[in-house]
Amino acid sequence: MPGNGLQRDELELHFQPQQRLRDAELIGFEALVRWRRGGKLVPPAEFIPIAEESGLVIAIGDWVLERACAQILELRAQTGKDFVIAVNISPRQFLHPDFLRKIERLLKETQIDPCTLELEITEGAVMEQTENAIALLHKLRALGLKLSIDDFGTGYSSLSYLKRFPIDKLKIDQSFVRQLKPHSQDSAIVEAVIGLGHTLGINVIAEGVETIDQREWLKRLSCDEIQGYYYSRPLPCENVLPFVLSQFSY
Ligand code: C2E
Ligand code: CA
Ligand code: CA
Ligand code: CA
Numbered sequence: 001m002p003g004n005g006l007q008r009d010e011l012e013l014h015f016q017p018q019q020r021l022r023d024a025e026l027i028g029f030e031a032l033v034r035w036r037r038g039g040k041l042v043p044p045a046e047f048i049p050i051a052e053e054s055g056l057v058i059a060i061g062d063w064v065l066e067r068a069c070a071q072i073l074e075l076r077a078q079t080g081k082d083f084v085i086a087v088n089i090s091p092r093q094f095l096h097p098d099f100l101r102k103i104e105r106l107l108k109e110t111q112i113d114p115c116t117l118e119l120e121i122t123e124g125a126v127m128e129q130t131e132n133a134i135a136l137l138h139k140l141r142a143l144g145l146k147l148s149i150d151d152f153g154t155g156y157s158s159l160s161y162l163k164r165f166p167i168d169k170l171k172i173d174q175s176f177v178r179q180l181k182p183h184s185q186d187s188a189i190v191e192a193v194i195g196l197g198h199t200l201g202i203n204v205i206a207e208g209v210e211t212i213d214q215r216e217w218l219k220r221l222s223c224d225e226i227q228g229y230y231y232s233r234p235l236p237c238e239n240v241l242p243f244v245l246s247q248f249s250y
Helices: 048-054 057-079 099-110 123-128 130-142 185-199 212-220 237-247
Strands: 011-020 026-037 040-042 084-088 117-122 146-152 169-172 203-206 225-227
Touching: 011 057, 011 084, 011 237, 026 057, 026 237, 048 057, 057 084, 057 099, 057 117, 057 237, 084 146, 099 130, 117 123, 123 130, 123 146, 130 146, 169 185, 185 203
Parallel strands: 026 084, 084 117, 117 146, 146 169, 169 203, 203 225
Antiparallel strands: 011 026, 011 225, 026 040
16 A cells, blocks of 8 residues: 555554444444554544545555455354444545445455445535436445445535435434433434434434433434444454454353
8 A cells, every 4th residue: 555654454443333222232333444553543534534635545445345344254253143334435435436346346255245234425425426426326235235324414415315315324423412412402403314314214323422311312312223432432353252242142
């Protein structure tokens, strides 16, 4: 991997568990990349935007997808269960002409069940080239992948487009969850997003859930799933299997 001094073997993928509220079950993980530079872990906010500019995000994204598939296979081998792993796809990666072919090749090579791989797309990526993007979403969906819209509510997506996006999940951005309290303005927004999602047959997950009070209020609002420090911080890969085993009695 050229540029920025960033090498593949300096990347690490961490996994943050996601919980279904109805039965408090672990359903899967979001894969989050880190750069181990010297002794320090550099967070993605400090290198993904630069990598997006330079194009390096394509190579990083390929690596993340490969690692995520390997993790899916390993969890199945170790537990006999399928867990969904959600991967962040940058706008440049999504709009790259080879993206669909790469995904097809990855599915063929790894033989994972396609519905265990979820792609998180931001509103920006889809709105940039709307017609192409919608066509691509349909092709990815036809492969059996899961699709979600990340950071929902922070972008500029028009609601009328939403019904044309073949997506499975809306991820409510953590800025609406951070100060979530009953009967607050944030609560009204979150409730509206959940209602919108459910009307369109789309699951809704809230990100950045840190407290039991936030979790309980989201459950009252019929939110489907949560992700955040309350349930678990992102885990280095060696802690993923122990976490899974702690959630189920085998
Ligand atoms: P994101 O996709 O919105 O990811 C959620 C971020 O919130 C993660 O930060 C996660 O560690 C953090 N988080 C999770 N739960 C909580 C919580 O309860 N409280 C708080 N305050 N934060 C929480 P992280 O890992 O630093 O990632 C930041 C962003 O970097 C991600 O935001 C995503 O946009 C990007 N990113 C991460 N991994 C990748 C990747 O593999 N590829 C690409 N293109 N972007 C990535
Ligand atoms: Ca994400
Ligand atoms: Ca997000
Ligand atoms: Ca974000």
